[in-house]
Amino acid sequence: MIDNAFLSLLRKDGVFRSKSPGVFPLTGGVSSEIYRVDDDGRTFVVKRALKKLKVKADWYADVSRNRYEAAFLRYVGAFMRQSVPHLLGEGDGYFVMEFLNGFSDWKHLLLEKNFNPDHARHAGILLGQIHHHSFADPIAARQFDGTANFRELRVSPYLDYTAERHPDVSDTILEEAERLTRCRECLIHGDFSPKNILIAPNRMVLVDSEVAYYGDPAFDIGFLLCHLLLKGLYHAPEKTGPMVLAETFWTGYQNQRTPNGFSYAGLAHRVSRLLPMLLLARVDGKSQVEYLDEERRAFVRTFALKHIKEKHDDLQSLIRLWFYQIDKLEYRENKIN
Numbered sequence: 001m002i003d004n005a006f007l008s009l010l011r012k013d014g015v016f017r018s019k020s021p022g023v024f025p026l027t028g029g030v031s032s033e034i035y036r037v038d039d040d041g042r043t044f045v046v047k048r049a050l051k052k053l054k055v056k057a058d059w060y061a062d063v064s065r066n067r068y069e070a071a072f073l074r075y076v077g078a079f080m081r082q083s084v085p086h087l088l089g090e091g092d093g094y095f096v097m098e099f100l101n102g103f104s105d106w107k108h109l110l111l112e113k114n115f116n117p118d119h120a121r122h123a124g125i126l127l128g129q130i131h132h133h134s135f136a137d138p139i140a141a142r143q144f145d146g147t148a149n150f151r152e153l154r155v156s157p158y159l160d161y162t163a164e165r166h167p168d169v170s171d172t173i174l175e176e177a178e179r180l181t182r183c184r185e186c187l188i189h190g191d192f193s194p195k196n197i198l199i200a201p202n203r204m205v206l207v208d209s210e211v212a213y214y215g216d217p218a219f220d221i222g223f224l225l226c227h228l229l230l231k232g233l234y235h236a237p238e239k240t241g242p243m244v245l246a247e248t249f250w251t252g253y254q255n256q257r258t259p260n261g262f263s264y265a266g267l268a269h270r271v272s273r274l275l276p277m278l279l280l281a282r283v284d285g286k287s288q289v290e291y292l293d294e295e296r297r298a299f300v301r302t303f304a305l306k307h308i309k310e311k312h313d314d315l316q317s318l319i320r321l322w323f324y325q326i327d328k329l330e331y332r333e334n335k336i337n
Contacts, residue, residue: 002035006094010046013091017042032210036099043101045085048094049210068146070095072209075140075187079133083126084206100205106194110231111291115241117248122204123197123224124252127189131217134187135259141214144187150213151181154190157286159277165284169308173277180274183216185262192220193227218270224249225271226278229322230289233296236326243323250315272315280304299329 002023010016021039023046033048049066073087073095086098106119134140159177163170189196190211198205225246232242254264282289283297283304292300303322312318 002033006048009091015046015089015091015096043099044088045097045099046094047097066093066095066210068144068149068212069208069210071143072187072189072212073097075134075143076130076206080126080129082203082205084209100198100207103198103200103205106197106199107227109199110194110242111234113235113240115245117241117244119199119204120245120249121252124249125256126204126206127192127220127224128253128256130189131186131220132256132259132262134214135185135262137186140187141184144212144214146213147181150190150211150215153211154219155180158281162277162281162285166280166305169305172308172311176274176277180216180219184214186214186217188213188215188217188220190219192224194224216270218267218274221250221253221267222271222274222278225275225319226282229279229319230282230292230300232323233299233326234291236329239327243319246319247316268315269313272312272318275315275318276304276307276312280308299326
C-alpha cells in the first residue's frame, strides 16, 4: 500500500482532485512503486523510484533516476507521441503519466508462444527511430548524461557482478563495461526488453525508461536480443519462432534512415561481443531470469562463456548458432516456478 507521507505529498501537490481517490498498487518491475489512481472521473498512473530494488541480491540505486524517465517521455513524446506514455505531471521524486488500458506486455505474449513477426519488426522500427533521431544530438547528450545512473543500474549489476563470479572471463567483461560507459552516441532506453513493450491492436508503447542514457545503441539491441534468445531456449525443444523474431527485429531496426556517421556494421560487431555477456548476466548476475530451469541455465552459461572467450564478431551467425544448438539438445519439461 501507498505510505501516508507519499499520499500527503500527492494531495499537497494537487495530483488529486477529490477527497477520496482510489489508489491501487500495480505489479510489474523491481525498481519502482507504481499506482493506478481513479480520481474524479480520471484514471492515471503515479510512479516513484525505490532506493532498494526488489531482487534477491542487495541492489541499491539513486532515486533521482525518476527524472531520467520523465525526461525520456518528454523527449521521445515530442516526435513519437504514441510510442511512450503521455507525461501528465512531475513532482519531488515521482511523476504522473497516462494509464494504459487494454495492452499486453510482449514478454507475456512470448511466454504464451505468440510469435508475431510484426511485433518484432515494430519494436525494431521504434528503437531505430529513437536511436537515429537522437544520434549526435548535443541537447540529448546533456540531458541524459547520467553515467552514474547507468553504471548503477546496468553496468554494475549485469557486468561487474557477473565478472566477479567468472574470473576466467572477468577481464574481457570489465573491459566491455568500461567501453560502455565511455561510448556516447545516442539516447538509449537502457531496459529495452519485452516486459517493457506494451502492445495493443493499433499501438506499441515503450515504458520503464528510468535507465535512459546517452550511450551505446548496442546495449539496447543486445538487451532485446538476449531476451528473444532466452525465450527460444525456454520453449525448446519445440520449433518456435524466436529466431525469426530476432532476425526480424534486427532487420526492422536497420530499415531506418541512417544518420551521418552511424555504422550498422560497427554496431553489429559491438552487439555480438556484448550479447554473450548479457546472456551470462541473466543466469549469474543480479537480475536473473525466473523462467529457466537449471538445465537451461547451464546451457546459457556454457554457450556464453565459450563465446565471450572467443570474442565472436558476427551477430547473425551468433544468433543462428544459438538456435541451432538448442534445437539439437534434449530437455526435460520446463515450467515457470
